């Protein structure tokens with residue numbers, strides 16, 4: 001019996017998510033659901049990595065036959081540097097969240113932006129010809145710009161507390177549909193989609209944007225999610241936003257795109273979002 005178990009274990013392809021901290025990660029649960037639904041045998045664990053220990057952790061996992069790994073904070077740039085080959089979206093994002101180990105090489109990808117786009121589209125948010133406002137200019141924003149541009153919006157305004165960071169981002173992407181500004185500069189403009197990609201919600205804060213950015217048909221998205229509504233979602237509702245969505249779907253969406261990179265099948269996202277939402281509400 002013990003032999004059968006260990007044989008089964010050996011047959012399952014091995015995957016990991018690396019981070020520090022990592023205890024909070026829901027990636028193993030999400031990938032297990034995807035794998036069960038698609039009848040694919042995988043063994044997906046989480047691993048805490050000490051700062052400075054990322055490269056040796058990955059190399060050790062590869063030597064044990066690991067097939068791939070997800071990477072979360074603060075190692076996405078280490079993963080970029082360690083990759084032998086990058087997708088365009090990872091290269092432009094300057095960060096890697098999905099590693100594939102194949103034939104002695106390390107392939108780096110970034111599925112965060114695609115996860116956001118999938119979630120927006122599955123919530124019936126129109127991106128084509130839309131005027132999009134992104135609040136924030138950190139790592140998450142770098143990852144979402146290319147997949148958002150691929151949806152052919154009319155324009156993407158990136159507003160940030162530190163305006164120079166938004167300007168640098170726009171220069172890096174060099175696309176005339178992008179423009180950078182400070183929060184105050186959005187006064188008098190309206191948008192079809194507003195994405196809060198600041199970490200302000202994590203500390204219970206609201207980015208200081210004028211209420212005038214909210215049009216009657218605007219969809220507001222907060223990359224942060226939790227048991228309670230985020231301050232941004234609450235504020236957007238109060239201002240009359242027609243649709244508000246939190247970042248749980250982005251989390252599941254990026255995992256789904258990683259899963260499809262590894263297994264060539266795009267899993268069903270919606271039932272997993274519902275299961276996770278219920279688990280978050282319960283505890």
Ligand code: NDP
Pocket residue numbers: 112135136137138139140141160161162165197198199200202205206207208223224225247248250251252254
């Ligand atoms: P970064 O630390 O790289 O960037 C943080 C951004 O938030 C910066 O633009 C910063 O502005 C801004 N900011 C922080 N505090 C405030 C505040 N009080 N008021 C206004 N702006 C503020 O973080 P990331 O880009 O990696 O992540 C951003 C958020 O997105 C995080 O909350 C993260 O949890 C979430 N996220 C969610 C994902 C999901 O799957 N749902 C995936 C990835 C990220 P400044 O430049 O001026 O410092």
